Amino acid sequence: MREMTESNRRWEAWFETFSRIREAWPARLDARCPDGDQGRMHITYTGSPESRIGFATMWCDVGHHGIFLPRVGIPEGAEMLSFDATAEERAAVIPEIDLIPTDPYTPDDGE
Numbered sequence: 001m002r003e004m005t006e007s008n009r010r011w012e013a014w015f016e017t018f019s020r021i022r023e024a025w026p027a028r029l030d031a032r033c034p035d036g037d038q039g040r041m042h043i044t045y046t047g048s049p050e051s052r053i054g055f056a057t058m059w060c061d062v063g064h065h066g067i068f069l070p071r072v073g074i075p076e077g078a079e080m081l082s083f084d085a086t087a088e089e090r091a092a093v094i095p096e097i098d099l100i101p102t103d104p105y106t107p108d109d110g111e
Contacts, residue, residue, distance in 0.1 A: 007101070010034070014067045014100060017041055018058050025075040033060035044094050045072070045080035054080060059097040066097040 004012075013034035021029045021043060033039040039062025047054015052074040059066030074080050081090060 011067070011100060011102060014058070015069075018043065018056070018067065018069065021058075022072075022075065026077055033063060033065075035060065035063050035065060037062045039063055045074040045078055046083060046085065046090075047074045047080050048083060049080070052076065052080075054083065057094055057097075059094070061095075064095060064097045065100055067100050067102075 017031050017034050018041075021031050021041060031041040033041060037060065039060035041058055041060060043056055043058045045054055045056050054072065054074050056069040056072045056074075057066055058069070081093060
């Protein structure tokens with residue numbers, strides 16, 4: 001089995017933080033940035049008001065790094081942008097951030 005890379009560990013830490021915030025909903029969890037810069041985490045959902053399925057962008061307000069999750073259920077009552085939101089509408093809610101690339105850990109295939 002292959003060792004997790006630093007990139008794998010970073011992605012997992014960010015995803016774990018997203019999961020904790022999501023599971024706490026509707027309580028507002030004051031989550032700190034997994035990168036250790038003492039920033040606070042923010043999540044914006046974009047999706048369909050009817051199905052409440054869409055995507056999530058989570059970022060740190062200090063380091064301006066973040067992750068993108070392509071298919072998530074949007075919690076009832078959580079604010080969201082619609083899929084047809086303009087670039088200006090998105091920019092008003094989500095600052096310019098550097099996305100952390102998805103680098104999922106995959107077990108060694110035996111080679």
